[in-house]
Amino acid sequence: MKPSSSIVYVVDDDVSVREALASLIGSAALNVECFASPQEFLRRRNRDGPSCLVLDVRMPGLSGLDLQRELARAGQAIPIVFISAHGDIPMAVRAMKAGAVEFLAKPFRDEDLLDAIRQALDRDQAARARHAELAGVTRRYAQLTTRQRQIAAKIIEGKLTKQIAAELTLSENTIKIHRRRIMEKMGAANVASLVHLMEQLV
Amino acid sequence: MPKPTSRGSDKEGGTTRKGRKPVAVSNPGKSSIRATAAIASRPRRQAASASKLARTASRRLRGVLQNLRACARAIQSLESRLMQHHREQDRLRRQMDYFALGQKMTRTGCWAWNPASGELFWSREHFRIFGLEPENNKVSYQIFFQMVHADERAQVEREFQEAVRAGRDFEREYRIVRRDGQVRCILSQANPVFGESRELTEYVGTVADVTEQRQGEESLDSMQAELARSSRAITVGQLMATIAHEVNQPLAALVANAGAALRWLAGTPPRIDKARQAMTRIVRDGNRASNVIARVRALVGRDEVHRTPLNLNSIVRQVIVLVRTELRRNSITVRANLEQNLQPIPCDRVQMQQVLLNLVVNAIEAMVVVVNHPRLLAIATVADVAGVIVSVQDSGIGLDELVLERVFEPFYTTKPRGMGIGLAISRTIIEAHGGQIWAVPNEASGTTFQFRLPFSGTRAE
Numbered sequence: 001m002k003p004s005s006s007i008v009y010v011v012d013d014d015v016s017v018r019e020a021l022a023s024l025i026g027s028a029a030l031n032v033e034c035f036a037s038p039q040e041f042l043r044r045r046n047r048d049g050p051s052c053l054v055l056d057v058r059m060p061g062l063s064g065l066d067l068q069r070e071l072a073r074a075g076q077a078i079p080i081v082f083i084s085a086h087g088d089i090p091m092a093v094r095a096m097k098a099g100a101v102e103f104l105a106k107p108f109r110d111e112d113l114l115d116a117i118r119q120a121l122d123r124d125q126a127a128r129a130r131h132a133e134l135a136g137v138t139r140r141y142a143q144l145t146t147r148q149r150q151i152a153a154k155i156i157e158g159k160l161t162k163q164i165a166a167e168l169t170l171s172e173n174t175i176k177i178h179r180r181r182i183m184e185k186m187g188a189a190n191v192a193s194l195v196h197l198m199e200q201l202v
Numbered sequence: 203m204p205k206p207t208s209r210g211s212d213k214e215g216g217t218t219r220k221g222r223k224p225v226a227v228s229n230p231g232k233s234s235i236r237a238t239a240a241i242a243s244r245p246r247r248q249a250a251s252a253s254k255l256a257r258t259a260s261r262r263l264r265g266v267l268q269n270l271r272a273c274a275r276a277i278q279s280l281e282s283r284l285m286q287h288h289r290e291q292d293r294l295r296r297q298m299d300y301f302a303l304g305q306k307m308t309r310t311g312c313w314a315w316n317p318a319s320g321e322l323f324w325s326r327e328h329f330r331i332f333g334l335e336p337e338n339n340k341v342s343y344q345i346f347f348q349m350v351h352a353d354e355r356a357q358v359e360r361e362f363q364e365a366v367r368a369g370r371d372f373e374r375e376y377r378i379v380r381r382d383g384q385v386r387c388i389l390s391q392a393n394p395v396f397g398e399s400r401e402l403t404e405y406v407g408t409v410a411d412v413t414e415q416r417q418g419e420e421s422l423d424s425m426q427a428e429l430a431r432s433s434r435a436i437t438v439g440q441l442m443a444t445i446a447h448e449v450n451q452p453l454a455a456l457v458a459n460a461g462a463a464l465r466w467l468a469g470t471p472p473r474i475d476k477a478r479q480a481m482t483r484i485v486r487d488g489n490r491a492s493n494v495i496a497r498v499r500a501l502v503g504r505d506e507v508h509r510t511p512l513n514l515n516s517i518v519r520q521v522i523v524l525v526r527t528e529l530r531r532n533s534i535t536v537r538a539n540l541e542q543n544l545q546p547i548p549c550d551r552v553q554m555q556q557v558l559l560n561l562v563v564n565a566i567e568a569m570v571v572v573v574n575h576p577r578l579l580a581i582a583t584v585a586d587v588a589g590v591i592v593s594v595q596d597s598g599i600g601l602d603e604l605v606l607e608r609v610f611e612p613f614y615t616t617k618p619r620g621m622g623i624g625l626a627i628s629r630t631i632i633e634a635h636g637g638q639i640w641a642v643p644n645e646a647s648g649t650t651f652q653f654r655l656p657f658s659g660t661r662a663e
Contacts, residue, residue, distance in 0.1 A: 110461025
């Protein structure tokens with residue numbers, strides 16, 4: 001079962017479909033929020049927690065594929081499950097190439113949709129975890145002083161304290177103190193872990 | 203003047219005349235003395251003989267003149283005959299030139315073939331059409347047939363041989379592949395020539411290069427066919443897409459609601475209220491789907507249908523014209539056996555065309571795969587007291603009984619790219635006209651599709 005913070009967004013212009021999907025997704029103990037148009041979805045209040053989008057392809061105004069492109073451009077990476085009343089292969093190929101989780105032709109089996117939703121939420125959770133880790137590293141790195149960043153760069157190059165001291169014309173003791181502070185601030189237990197953390201910033 | 207001759211010369215006159223022997227003249231001195239003496243002694247005799255001489259001379263002169271005139275006449279006539287001959291020759295030569303020019307201008311060559319000796323003559327233009335040079339190339343029956351396009355070679359030769367055996371005229375269009383690789387369309391016509399005892403002595407024929415005409419016609423035809431196909435495909439395709447979308451929406455909702463209801467009931471504790479709501483929506487969505495179908499039917503029903511009394515023969519002919527190129531391209535012979543004085547049937551022209559075109563196109567497609575026996579499309583109309591039966595018979599691969607029972611079902615198809623709509627629509631149209639449509643296997647090969655339309659009692663829908 002997903003944590004209660006996860007949410008499934010449904011965007012479909014057909015009220016029958018919205019109601020049915022709200023009930024079906026609700027019956028699988030998932031939070032669900034429905035929108036009648038892509039525009040309405042774009043105005044939504046942002047929530048934390050893993051989310052995914054169940055998106056109809058053909059809608060008046062902005063289509064599902066347009067919304068997918070719009071979200072990618074805005075950097076809002078949200079896993080999308082497409083649903084379409086037209087089993088249109090080129091459309092499906094386009095959607096999948098642009099990173100969709102699944103493309104389901106209406107009518108679809110309820111299990112197929114729920115499986116796709118779970119997969120999408122897992123994907124989003126993993127992405128969020130990666131994102132959170134990156135945010136953490138960035139935040140910690142930001143706490144380093146200019147001198148400490150300079151020394152950190154040399155540490156991950158594999159240089160010894162003695163070498164760094166020589167290069168920066170500082171005492172070995174000073175380097176040792178900075179080194180300890182760097183490890184503390186970055187939350188790294190050893191050099192290997194520091195290298196791993198710093199790699200994510202590149 | 204020694205002109206008055208001696209007796210001797212006189213005596214000899216008749217005999218020497220011809221030879222013009224200058225006897226008297228040979229010795230002028232002596233003879234002139236003698237002659238003078240003779241004249242002096244016998245003046246009367248001399249006068250008589252002179253007049254006789256004159257008469258004879260004049261007679262002979264007349265003869266000579268006559269001969270001369272005859273000669274002149276003969277020469278004249280000879281001359282005029284010679285002139286005539288020259289003119290004739292000139293005319294013939296000009297005729298030959300015109301003939302050659304005519305062949306060149308009409309791109310028609312001629313040929314003559316002796317079936318007994320195998321001797322084959324080609325005109326210069328015939329050589330040119332076939333991309334050969336009369337100086338450097340020999341022709342023969344075999345060489346000719348080698349140049350006929352491989353797809354048609356066997357068929358053309360068979361038809362030609364049949365014509366020869368029966369001593370019939372031969373007419374056929376075929377393609378040739380020239381040695382430079384060019385493919386040309388040739389229209390060939392030939393007539394048998396019979397000897398005195400009615401035996402076949404030779405075939406004389408023409409070959410016309412009709413490539414350009416055919417290319418023009420074909421592009422026009424294929425354009426028309428493409429237009430007809432695409433407009434039909436768009437209509438059917440668009441209709442299908444609309445129906446699919448309109449029906450799939452409520453169906454998707456319905457299936458999702460059913461899934462939800464089952465889940466709410468299976469939960470612990472079961473959520474009866476949620477399940478009931480979902481089921482209420484199922485009823486609503488089911489009705490909505492059925493309304494969509496009703497709307498589509500109403501839409502199709504409103505389709506412009508004009509029923510006017512029509513002669514089905516004219517529709518058959520139109521459809522044959524429409525598929526002419528297709529038939530020719532696939533070497534299919536068409537035979538129309540149409541009932542004369544057919545009573546008009548109230549029907550919609552476009553719909554009838556659609557039905558017939560569909561049957562004919564199916565027949566063509568069934569025959570295209572046939573290689574070892576003739577491709578024959580037979581279309582017939584037969585009338586009885588109550589209506590008309592139209593049949594479309596092919597010599598194609600045929601369909602087995604099990605398939606024949608199902609061919610009119612929607613979405614049933616035996617074609618790799620078929621939609622299974624054509625015959626279903628045909629049946630709908632025929633039944634809307636109060637008729638029936640069915641298919642039977644032929645005794646030999648292929649299938650016959652038939653439909654029957656009544657003269658009256660079209661079903662209103």
